[in-house]
Structure formats: C-alpha cells, structure tokens
Amino acid sequence: MAEDDEATSNRGDPVDEPFPLLIAVTPSPAERIRLAELLDGIAPLLLVADLDELRRLIAAPQQVAAAPAPAAAPAPAAALVIDSGRSSARCGGREADLTRLEHDLLTCLITEPARVWSYAELHRSVWGDEGRERKADVQSLVKRLRRKLNNLGTGATIDVVRGVGLRLTDHQQARVERA
Numbered sequence: 001m002a003e004d005d006e007a008t009s010n011r012g013d014p015v016d017e018p019f020p021l022l023i024a025v026t027p028s029p030a031e032r033i034r035l036a037e038l039l040d041g042i043a044p045l046l047l048v049a050d051l052d053e054l055r056r057l058i059a060a061p062q063q064v065a066a067a068p069a070p071a072a073a074p075a076p077a078a079a080l081v082i083d084s085g086r087s088s089a090r091c092g093g094r095e096a097d098l099t100r101l102e103h104d105l106l107t108c109l110i111t112e113p114a115r116v117w118s119y120a121e122l123h124r125s126v127w128g129d130e131g132r133e134r135k136a137d138v139q140s141l142v143k144r145l146r147r148k149l150n151n152l153g154t155g156a157t158i159d160v161v162r163g164v165g166l167r168l169t170d171h172q173q174a175r176v177e178r179a
Contacts, residue, residue, distance in 0.1 A: 029163035033074055080154040080174040091154040102145050107176050109168035118165040
C-alpha cells in the first residue's frame with residue numbers, strides 16, 4: 001500500500017502525462033465510420049483521409065503556441081442553454097427561437113458532446129425516418145443552426161469531421177433544460 005501512495009505522490013500534473021491516441025488514415029468515409037464505431041471509448045481517436053491532412057493537424061499546435069495568448073475565456077454566465085419548454089437557445093442575455101428540427105439536432109449534439117454523429121444517425125434522430133437519410137437535409141439544418149449560434153455569441157459551434165459526420169465543439173458549458 002505504501003508503494004501505491006508513493007507512486008501516486010510522484011506523478012506529475014496529468015496534463016504532462018502521455019496518453020494514448022489512435023490515428024487512423026483511410027480515404028474511405030465508410031471505413032472511417034466503421035473504425036469510429038469499433039474503437040468508440042477505447043482511446044481518443046483521430047480519423048483522417050490522407051497523410052497531408054494528418055500533417056496539417058499535427059503542425060497546427062506548433063503554430064498556435066507561437067501566437068499571442070488569447071483573450072480571457074467567457075464567463076460561465078455565457079453558457080449555451082437549450083430551453084426545451086420554450087424551444088429556444090440562450091447565451092448570456094440573448095435568446096433565439098428554435099424550430100423543432102433545430103431543437104432536436106442541437107439537443108442530440110449537446111447530450112453527447114464528444115461524439116461525432118454521422119449524417120445518417122442525425123437524420124434518424126431528428127427526422128425519425130429510417131429509410132430517408134439525406135445528407136442535404138442535415139446540412140441545411142446545420143447551416144441555419146450555425147447562424148443562430150453565431151448571433152447568440154456562443155462559443156459553441158457545429159464542426160464537420162470530414163468523411164465521418166458532425167460534432168459540437170466548445171461545448172463545455174452547454175446544457176439542455178427540460179420543462
């Protein structure tokens with residue numbers, strides 16, 4: 001038991017400790033989705049289409065480190081809140097009405113924020129159709145939702161994970177309030 005205590009006390013800051021990262025390179029969107037499903041929860045997973053994309057992603061942190069320090073993070077009062085009772089989104093003092101589809105899509109993304117949702121999964125969750133999984137429907141809805149999130153001034157954004165689907169980023173403070 002003393003060895004466990006000693007090992008725990010000798011550990012550095014968790015940020016300084018290495019962690020496993022799985023990197024998969026495949027040009028096939030279907031293969032990236034299959035890998036994401038197979039490896040879900042095992043370790044952080046980076047899926048890229050080619051080596052050039054991987055190089056850009058790996059080089060990005062070096063460029064960010066050289067940039068001047070960003071402004072202070074927004075205060076907790078600026079959290080994105082989805083009000084299911086009123087079908088609206090709030091951030092700070094601003095509010096935007098949401099359609100049922102916008103509400104359902106944003107709720108999906110917030111309730112599982114680390115997950116990358118495929119277009120088919122989002123279409124099934126939001127529209128409820130098993131047979132009609134149209135990517136254009138999701139893209140159109142995301143375009144309107146991004147505009148509303150931007151107008152609210154929230155840091156939350158909907159990002160495309162190329163060849164896989166969509167996810168919510170800068171979501172640390174986002175939450176859904178149910179009536």
